[in-house]
Amino acid sequence: MNTKTIIGLEIHVELATKTKMFCGCANEFGAIPNTNVCPVCLGHPGALPVMNKRAVELALTAGMAFNCQIDRNQKMDRKKYFYPDLTKGYQITQYDKPFAKEGYIELSNGKKIGLIEIHMEEDTGKSNHDEDGKVLMDYNRAGVPLIEIVTKPEMNSPEEAREFVETLASNLRFLGVSDCIMAEGSMRCDVNINIVDLDNNIKTNIAEIKNINSIKAIENALEYEQKRQIELLAKGERGVKETRRWDDELLETVHMRLKETGNDYRFAIEGDIPEISISEEYLKEIKDKIPELPKDKLQRYINDYKMSEYDASQLANDRELAGLFEKTNQIVNDPKITANWILSELSRRLNETEKTPSTMQLSVENFAKLINLAKDNKINNNVAKKLLRDIFESNEDPEKLAKERNLLQISDSNFLASIVDEVLSENKESIDDIKNGKDRAFGYLVGQAMKKTKGKGNPQEINALLKEKIGELE
Incomplete structure (x- = not known):
């Protein structure tokens, strides 16, 4: 039996703002429950929302980076449904007029996965289940700014879906739009999958899989569901249109509920938020600030600096390491040596101390000076490595330290x-x-x-x- 797998994704991403979407409450993970709340995000009568300009800027950044058509005239809508985590009885979102449409993200094989839309919305609260079976509500997350990215059903394997999410997350981190930490809920993914029997032109009903908490779990869930649905087709069955969840312990998808009818959310325009008009000048200002993305940076490092694909990808996919590399190489003027020092000795120090290039004490100037001392044979590599351990914390001048310790090489x-x-x-x-x-x-x-x-x-x-x-x- 010849089959074709069809996969589409719906991905919620928390925007990296300091405050929530419509109020001044802190947007932070791990705070004491119900401490980052106010009348607006708790839905008290008479409390009015005020749009977070930074959230709009980050959303537009993602839309433009992913090649979308940006709608300059936007509105917000009310999506009405009842659930304990929804304080107002409705969610503020974008229904029929998303701010970004028809973009794409390109995979490593050149295949472009289309984006139907990206829209802005607010997050809901979080339900916590205790040992006694009680449900306790934490509304710290209520009102946190989100974008929802809806793909076209153009992925044809679990591997493609995994790469898409990895590429998306890498780009969003690079753009500063989100940290995309799935374990903290700042990126959440629902997957839709069905299988087509190409010999008989029969396809299974679409299954939506929820509660996936890691990129690896996305791939595992899709592999399991792909196998399950192919077995259905082999038995002459199509399955039912349903919502399933991924069980990390059983390593299988589990039925949650049927999807026989569509939800009636009774969408209406959000009357408390006026229409949002985006000027061409503002869009250009945001576009001009979009950095070179990992895929382009990777090719530049390989083509211009003759780096190996592995070394280039290690740098290109980490915005801080890439920034450090660029600044250091401006002084050292030897990309291969600079990359080698960053990816070996410096990365070891960073991992041991749980620091990043932006939080370490060592300055770019002193790091570059150390590399040049070794490169110019003023000190040998072993001495340079020992000096790095010292100056990583103290940020001392490595040449001065080498002289004081009588470590400079004799070249007379x-x-x-x-x-x-x-x-x-x-x-x-x-x-x-x-x-x-x-x-x-x-x-x-x-x-x-x-x-x-x-x-x-x-x-x-x-x-x-x-x-x-x-x-x-x-």
Whole structure:
């Protein structure tokens, strides 16, 4: 049986604002329940919403970055339904006039996944279930600004869906629109999937899967559901139109409820918020601030800097590391060496201390100076690595520190030539071994010269002098 998998996604993303969508309450994760609340987000009678300008800016940023058509004249609507987490009895959202339509996100294979729309809305509260079976409501999240991204059903495998979400999250983080931490609920994803029997032109009913809390779980849930629905088709069944949930313990999707009829949300215009008009100048101002996105940055690093795809992707997909790389390389002017130091030694320090480039003490100037000291053979790599451990916390001048500790390499040709002469006169057997093709003897001589300089001799200079003088002896 030849089949085709059809997948579409609905993704809610919390916007990285300091305050909520329609009031001045803090937008923060992990606060004591019901402490970031006020009459507006609790839906008290007479409390009026005021639109968060920063939320609109972040939403527009996402829309333009994902190649959408932006509607300059927008309105908000009321989506009416009853549920304990909805304080007003309706949710403020955008119904028939989303601010962004018809965009796309491109996957690594060049396939473009279309976006039906992106619309703005507010989040609801959160239901917490205690051990006694009671449901306790936390309204800190009520009124938090969201965008909902609705894709076209153009993904044809769980792997494509996973890559789409990874790409989306990476871009949103890079844009500063959201941190997209699924474990904290700042990105939530519902997936819709059905299977087409291409031989008989029969397809299963669409299943919507909710409660997916990680990108890996998205892929796992779709793999399970894909297999389940193919088995239905093999038995001549189409299944039912239903909502299912992903169970992380059972590693399977579980039936929640049928979707025999559509919900009647009785949408109406939100009369307390006037129509939003966006000027061309304002749109241009936002567009001009959109940074180079990871995919473009990756190709530039590979093409212009001749980096490996792995190294380039490690930098390009992390806005802070990419920024540090760009600034450091302006001073070092050697992208490969700069990237190697950031991805190896500096990343190790950052991971150990749980810091980021923006929170570490070490300045770009001192970090670049350290790299240049090693690059110019003023200190060897081992010394540079040890110095990095010290200056990472203190942000001291690495060259000054190297001088104080007498760690600078000796590159004086006359001095090193005299050392090499001593080593050769004391190790005539090694010279004979080298002439007889025993290459290890050369390394021994280098080691003896380094020993006499107490490890501070420039190894490249010593190597060159040894080869020159041994050649003269032949």
